[in-house]
Amino acid sequence: xxxxxxxxxxxxxxxxxxxxxxxxxxxxxxxxxxxxxxxxxxxxxxxxxxxxxxxxxxxxxxxxxxxxxxxxxxxxxxxxxxxxxxxxxxxxxxxxxxxxxxxxxxxxxxxxxxxxxxxxxxxxxxxxxxxxxxxxxxxxxxxxxxxxxxxxxxxxxxxxxxxxxxxxxxxxxxxxxxxxxxxxxxxxxxxxxxxxxxxxxxxxxxxxxxxxxxxxxxxxxxxxxxxxxxxxxxxxxxxxxxxxxxxxxxxxxxxxxxxxxxxxxxxxxxxxxxxxx
Numbered sequence: 070x071x072x073x074x075x076x077x078x079x080x081x082x083x084x085x086x087x088x089x090x091x092x093x094x095x096x097x098x099x100x101x102x103x104x105x106x107x108x109x110x111x112x113x114x115x116x117x118x119x120x121x122x123x124x125x126x127x128x129x130x131x132x133x134x135x136x137x138x139x140x141x142x143x144x145x146x147x148x149x150x151x152x153x154x155x156x157x158x159x160x161x162x163x164x165x166x167x168x169x170x171x172x173x174x175x176x177x178x179x180x181x182x183x184x185x186x187x188x189x190x191x192x193x194x195x196x197x198x199x200x201x202x203x204x205x206x207x208x209x210x211x212x213x214x215x216x217x218x219x220x221x222x223x224x225x226x227x228x229x230x231x232x233x234x235x236x237x238x239x240x241x242x243x244x245x246x247x248x249x250x251x252x253x254x255x256x257x258x259x260x261x262x263x264x265x266x267x268x269x270x271x272x273x274x275x276x277x278x279x280x281x282x283x284x285x286x287x288x289x290x291x292x293x294x295x296x297x298x299x300x301x302x303x304x305x306x307x308x309x310x311x312x313x314x315x316x317x318x319x320x321x322x323x324x325x326x327x328x329x330x331x332x333x334x335x336x337x338x339x340x341x342x343x344x345x346x
């Protein structure tokens with residue numbers, strides 16, 4: 070199996086919405102974004118699947134050396150090998166790849182976030198800088214597109230947090246800012262034990278509107294001349310915004326279920342959004 074084939078298999082197995090958007094790209098860009106996605110999955114899996122934090126830190130430290138090896142000579146992992154071409158063709162930086170690991174390490178240090186400023190830092194590290202790298206792969210002419218890409222990455226991560234509240238709580242994590250919980254009168258214990266009170270529903274309505282505002286701010290920053298080049302990101306946004314709509318339609322019941330769109334619907338949403346870009 071080649072490095073590119075490994076990355077494609079990693080993306081396909083995840084069932085992620087991103088996979089349907091990647092299919093819209095020409096082969097070289099599709100291979101590069103798939104390698105970037107596989108990298109994000111690999112380092113995220115370290116945090117999610119390794120129960121011992123000390124072991125997880127060792128594994129993330131190893132990934133830091135692999136990132137360095139991409140730029141200095143001799144990477145070993147198939148994902149790192151695939152990223153070599155993306156770095157050469159599209160100017161992916163070592164700093165941004167390392168920042169993603171910084172974000173993953175926050176998951177080892179924190180299970181609560183005091184306020185949105187703190188949560189935004191996390192979202193920017195694990196998703197905002199990924200948006201920057203994705204924008205470079207997709208192609209752009211106007212630097213304002215990078216503002217769009219970073220905000221869109223944060224919007225995606227906020228959507229993930231809303232969708233995964235229950236799943237994260239079962240791992241002992243509450244990403245919803247503590248100041249928001251207090252504002253709406255939702256004790257953290259309610260989230261951890263899966264109690265969906267009326268106050269929790271109002272809290273989730275607020276968090277969903279915040280995420281929508283990030284999508285709006287992102288697209289307000291996207292220059293018209295780069296819309297077509299960024300159509301894969303636009304397609305992803307169509308899927309993710311629809312997911313937010315489904316969560317709202319289902320009454321924000323995210324504590325005991327993981328709301329998802331069917332693969333066919335994701336493909337249809339991605340294709341329609343790309344054609345309109």
